[in-house]
Amino acid sequence: MYPQSLQKLIEAFRHLPGVGEKTAERYALAVSDMNPETAQEFSQAIQEVREKLTHCRICGNLSDNEECSICTDNSRNKRVIFVVQSAKDVIAMEKTGEYKGAYHVLNGLISTSKGIMPEDLNIDSLLERAKDAEEIILATNTTMDGETTAMYLHKLLGEVCPEVLVTRIAHGLPSGGLLDYADEMTLAHALSDRRRMR
């Protein structure tokens, strides 16, 4: 029903997460309304991400260079490694401004249901890095796959470098959380991981 060029763009937008027919139409029509320079920049931005963006050789984070801006930042403590599922998690953590160590991005989680095995993840280089580390903070999600991956890494790190401290991020009630709205797992963890008040 749409002109072919617009139809193709609608289909392209549908590859984005959570974008259905209606939204894709809206986006494509917005592109058709853009001034030519903005549309040109948009098209080029996709092209550049495709051509330039890669994974940091050291930590697996997204980067335009061989090594990411965190791994090349000498003010950060490279002996503390915060292990996450994806580059999104690095950004989320960086936004807190609370963390001054390094990261390691697994680029996935072990998932028996999706058939994702440890060898599909960026784990070998973590073991390499762990040897010189002080602390490895396992910060995968507190979902089933996240817990499985954390458990697996905990065991593996214990074998490869038993002298390195391995910790897991706290699992409890979120800020502003209501007890009577929290699920059982969250409450159970909030209880078992309770800490002494100073």
Added chain:
Amino acid sequence: MYPQSLQKLIEAFRHLPGVGEKTAERYALAVSDMNPETAQEFSQAIQEVREKLTHCRICGNLSDNEECSICTDNSRNKRVIFVVQSAKDVIAMEKTGEYKGAYHVLNGLISTSKGIMPEDLNIDSLLERAKDAEEIILATNTTMDGETTAMYLHKLLGEVCPEVLVTRIAHGLPSGGLLDYADEMTLAHALSDRRRMR
């Protein structure tokens, strides 16, 4: 915080309607995860819309050619003209499968608050077309600007071609509408425009 290429793409996505920081990040990361061919097609689709897509010389609808697929379709009755604000409205109407006439896309509505005047709209060519028409159906939205525009066109068409029938789409309760949820304007119209039951 993101690599520069990704940051630029996030900014590009923010030009889309209703896309905030979080959604733009999600989309840009999805592009970084796409296989290279899909990303290439996406970039190219934007490029093609920019280069090829234009407004139909006759009706103002979006088209890859000088004349759109509806204006060049000889099975349609070109003497009935359905006047709408934008190409989106053409698609919405086409999806009903109920209409076999032609369209005229104004590409906007008269709006005193936004400073959009009749001369900013695709009206001259409508007057030209109206001379050979049987019926002009004014199908702008039932919003303030839509009503203003319909009223203006009604008056103008009455002067330019007084012999042509000018109608306005029905304004009343939508399908599945609940009386006690309808606003006053809708209810007032539903009453004043009531029709005799057969």
